[in-house]
Amino acid sequence: MAATKKEVLDVPAPTIANAEFDELQRVVAELVTQALSKSYDTKLTELTAYQAVRAQDAAYQGRVALALATAMNQCTPADYRSGYALGELLGALLRGTLGLTEDDYLRLFQLYNLSFSTAVPSPYLWPYFPVALTLAQVARFAKKQGRLGQPLRDYLGQLLRYSANGQGDLIKIRLKTQEILNLGGENEAPTVAFVEGDPFGKQLNQFLAGLDPSALPVWASLLQRWQKATTGQPTAKLRKELDAATAAIGPDTVRQQGRAWLQLLADIPVVEQPQVHEYGNGTVYNYSTWDFVTESNATVAKGLVWTLQTVADRALIELLTTLTAKCFRKIPGKGPLAVGLGNACLLALSQNGLPGVAALARVRSKIRQTNTQETIARYIAQESAKLGVSPAEVEDMAVPDFGLENGRLEEPYGDYTATLTLADGKAEVQWQKAGKPLKSAPTALKATHADELKELKATQTQAQQTYSTQRDRLDRSFVEERRMPWPWFAQYYFQHGLTSELARRLIWRLYNADGTHQDALWVDEAWHNVHGQPLPEPATSTETVQCWHPLLAQPAEVLAWRELLERHQLRQPLKQAFREVYLLTPPEERTNTYSNRMAAHILKQHQFNSLAKLRGWRYRLMGAYDKGYESDAATLPLPVHGLKAEYWVSEVNADGEWNDTGIYHYVSTDQVRFTRHDEPVPLPEVPPLAFSEVMRDVDLFVGVASVGNDPQWRDNSGLAQFRDYWESYSFGDLGEVAKSRKLALERLVPRLKIGKVSEIKGNFLRVKGHHHIYKIHLGSGNILMEPNDQYLCIVPDRSAKTMGASSVFLPFEGDAVLSIILSKALLLMDDDKITDQTILRQL
Template sequence: MQPILQEILTQSALYDTQYYELKLAGISTYQAIGNPTPAFKGRLALATAEAIQASWAPNQHTPYTTRAVLEALLQQLLRSALELTPDQFTRLFHLYGFDFEKKAGGLGGAFTRAPILLSLAQAEKFKKKHGLNEELMNYFTQLLEAAKKFDAGYGTTTIAKIRAKLEGMLEVKEAGALPTVRFPTGDALGRELNAFATALPAGTDATLPWLQLLQLWQKASGAQPTAKFNKEATAAVKNIGVEQVQEQAQQWLTLLVELTVEVKHRSHEYGNGTTYDYTEYHFLHEPSLNAAKGMVWTVAPLADSGMHQALADLAAKCHQKIPGQGPLAAGLGNACLLALSQGGLPGVAHLSRLRLKVRQTNTQELIGRYIEKVSQELGVTPAEIEDMAVPAGDLTDGRAEYHYGDYRATLQLRTGKAELQWQKAGKDLKAAPAALKQSHAAELKELKFQQTQAQQTFTTQRDRLDRSFVEERRMPFAWFRQYYLEHGLMSQLVKPLIWRFHYPDGSYHDALWLDAAWRDAHSQPIPGPTDDAQVQLWHPVLVSTEAVLAWRELLEQHQLRQPLKQAYREVYLLTPPEERTGTYSNRMAAHILKQHQFNSLAKLRGWKYSLLGAYDKGYESESAKLKLPRLGYQAEFWVNEVNADNAWNDTGIWNYVSTDQVRFTRTTDFDPIPLREVPPLVFSEVMRDVDLFVGVASVGNDPAWQDNGGLPAFRDYWHSYSFGELSEVAKTRKAVLERLVPRLKIGKVSEVQDKFLVVRGKLRSYKIHLGSGNILMSPNDQYLCIVPDNSKRNNAHDVFLPFEGDAVLSIIISKALLLADDDKITDTTITSQIGRGR
């Protein structure tokens, strides 16, 4: 066979064939054989295995490409119909390194390097035709015992499959024996599964099905379950019992959700004296990941509400971003998403929340496809099915009561928080009574679940509403009443917001629910909307400035805090420079953004963006894109990498990007769309998003950026942004502060002047920029660096604000309250700057 092998290698090199492109039918030497018999191909497989073994000899220096072609050839032969005798099978495995008479240990590499599974598949075919003689049975028993010694480290998934296949072949001889199931011991799930398998009592009806199910989970290495997997899993669950599988799986899911990701800091020293520091994140070994994935696939059709919550929590955990690595465990996370997609409306509710939470664009798109698929099955739109899926829990009008003997617990949504209050005999308690933790442990656990779900759902739906402005969605009033106004949870979001009711005759009313009636901006009741009305979320771009001011006055008069910025929402109208450029806007150009922060914020707002790296691309610009499917448009925000002072991180990602133009293109041909043709509401919302990206991610917003070094070439930008002209967001902030500051305790020593909130302290005067929140001190505009401490209570929380979500506004108020009493400041990092404590 050696001349044939040499010809194959020669022709492979002659035609520059890559090893993964090798096709036996395309090799003329092989074709010349005519119709090779299975026995001939068996001999050729043995010769190929001999050649591979010889190539590893120390004195051979065999090129990698030669060995790769030989390995590809052997795999093709083993996938074809070939014949080997029992002696030849033994010889083949000896060539792989399994000569047990000569070699007792060190076989892990042989298990993963050689095509063992393909060879065992040939042995299974041989067994069906001829059976296995005693010599071959004994040999495979030795091979199985060797495989059982490897339960951790690289290749354990492959070795687990080898064990299962060997056990399947040897079961005939060991009639009645239970299969051996082993998982890696290097992680908590592997140890738990091993303990569970070991503790299964022999002789019970469920023991064999459990072991078969655990073996099946070990094989779950694909992206989706096969029909064969589902069939075998269903049969095993039926034999074990649905409730038993549910109960045990819930425990293992809880374990995975609560399992700490182990962080290990490593350091490697190279021979040239340099040191490379890196971090490892350990969650599960590959076999345990596969087992977890198999478990998730199995319980998908069995999941109840508690399991749905665990699957959603595990999906979020698995898709959390690990620096330099990507998602923690994308395969397992995707299995959870698949399971949730099979969970009806409760599953869709969790998918809707996860789509706003995960940061990977491909995962967001996968969730979107799952939601769309379920919506098509029910004959509704994706937006409608997300409405239908919102859980109310036990809430009625945002409130639920629970009674436990003499104690009463009240769960209530207040200003975006799901709060739990306890009472006994009408007297308020600070926390859950200790006595109940023993007598009502299960009920308190369920109550905690209800509180967590209410909080998560409220936050998710608030963010979904905030992102929905750009869609200009309208819905029938009957739908709005059922899934929004009268919904136990959504009603708390709906009632503080302004809505526009469109009628068939073209007229409309703008109204807010107040004092049990729909009222206009002047608190006057309007006729109740009829079922033929269409409901749209009101936007200030739709009305005059006077109407916007009237709504703001109403909010302040009744101390109504909106869950998202609406009456005070920024409006971006087309400017003369944009009318002249025609198809693009430079309004947000020439800013320096922290790229990772920009990336996270863009994805949070539904934009698609890929981090720019210093290692590839081949072009110098990229863009974040927002799809606008109703119009057939997409918005594009162009950015460029900032290549200054090697400004990239350890993984080669640029730390900063500079901003460029905003434009709209058609999704069909990508032709630019004149800005004047873009609906004003859509244009305003897109520009607001971009302004938000700049307002949050700009280095000018970081009070410590300049002091920490920053980029010397862009220090002028930092100063000009930190104390420069106000953006639309900052102008809205200014309008709020002009009305708010005179009513605060600092009103006598503070006032809004141009771009600043000026505070006269006891020692100095301070100018707080309304855009960045950065501070200048009189008399010489000396910079004062105060870095907010998010771990401490913000004084601004006690101040009424007409909307939620503007962190910089809260920071400005907190800084003003602090500096008004600058003689009482004890923080030395501040007192040293203002001239105290020297």
């Protein structure tokens, strides 16, 4: 730990008379002896030797402090117990008032051996020395003196530059050093230094270094305050300081520069860094860390976001939305990438009215953390309370239309025209010149209209994201049985430039003032009933509107709606006419308070977790560290009905069946229950539509996350004790989703190319190829080959338009397994043309 004269400033030691030196040595020895021999319950300040020092004046205590530091300087690693005791004693003295001069403080720092020789400092570089407490003493001294002398300022500047690259306690040291250097410098720009361990810190330092001297003081004053963003939300004092500094610079200037910094944060790559740790017993542990921004600069970034919160425009809101999604990206073994910064972004969005609420609604669909989703819901509720409307209504109001009219926007660019359209849920841009279509954006415009093209691309992306968010929101809203006044529905759905593309392809129940109702669908620019007959304009008689659900109608009417959709080739944005209905069964009536319909399945836990969060359920991953005791159910609040749905699960505790972070790979399923105030509610008392939607969610979890859906699970490390389950699920009875899929296929297959060689038989789509007859299970999509039911493993490419099925008309979006079944059928009917060697070896 010893430092050379080149590593510390050459500061003369204070002159102490020999007699006093001997006395101080005796005092130090007595202090250390009592500190090392004291009981655990005895406080350091209760020692008689320490109290005797405290009874003396400040000058004497200052000399004792120097003597303690001198003794610490002479300690060797073997003297670690004495060194620790000396450090505690010196720290205790430094919490009081000491009579020290500037030269004394320099001498203290010299005795601390603060080595500035290493390129990257360690927060444990100075293990015993109370550097932070000494800086606090210097700060009080500087306030009293008005200004420090140049030698001490030079030393503190050296300490500031070095600690700027550190983490942990070094961050506090750096901030306190900055504070001291800024005392008594009213006519100078504040001293500010940022950690250069990431591009953000480097750019901030470069920005300050390149400023005009006249602009430096106000910018440095603002950036200095960003380092104080250590709390969850800005304090009233910090909020006032940030706003005042912003006003001094100019809101437009801060907004423009802040946009560049936010873009940088959004663009900084998240880099995985492989790490290896070797234990003493020879065990090697391989893991990864993920680099984004340093701990210190994440705090600074929070200050940036808090500053921009009050000056945000549309462009800043979109950048904040992008950065929010990035911050809550899940990192293996860590969790969210940057929770503090992400929460700052959410706060900023929540303070920007309806545009901010719209951004919160969009980003919520990308976030899987339950507590964060609850935070977003709370922010939306706060905004709804301000406006005096419900949270659902404020989300309606917040949906932007992006200039679309009936899902279409035309933008002229000189001789060219760009048309943005929402077609079948996809935002696409087509180009024309003089009425003639072009394949892509004209190259000439990239030079003359670069900013406009960038804005068009951003609008396309945001429109797509907003459409998907609102579609998913509608899909989850059936359980609420929400009714809207007709004028509200007309304004925020039917006539809205974006959501009209959803509303006009869905069936609606129109309630009249006299209590009657009629169901209607917008077809060929007019409302029609289930028989395809035109209806009078609803606005004259309709009072409220509800999104239709097949549970509200008789089976014959449901089938009639399906026929109408197929006849007009109308693809619904979500499953509505073909939606599965779950009615209470006799076994559920007997069990009364729970359902075993979805019990005894084996699910992939991470996939189940993602699906549950996507559908608004709350779930906490179970790990080997807690045996699952703290989280044994996924829950869904049903506030409209005063209920909570529960899907019970338990860990599959098999040897090695957990990942590096201790999370179980698999869970087994159990009951579905409904509770009110934590008490079970009899299933017959649960509203039928709520029961149906909850059971549909649970069926979705099983239908997607079950190991039975994995064509490779049996052959690639699937648990042997669950092979029977895999077989029974892969080729067994159909659930409600699969039954609905079967009904759709019975109508689709005869009209398709595969119709000549295919038929629905039992639970399978039976396809006749040139080499074999294939049976594709309608639940799992897995395949058996006749005559001996040999298993055929075909893994679909889920990232591509698989095997030609994308051109097949489906009356609804969102059933990936249905598309996979059709894709496999199209492939296998021409099995003589298959070239994939993995498949050919099985044939």
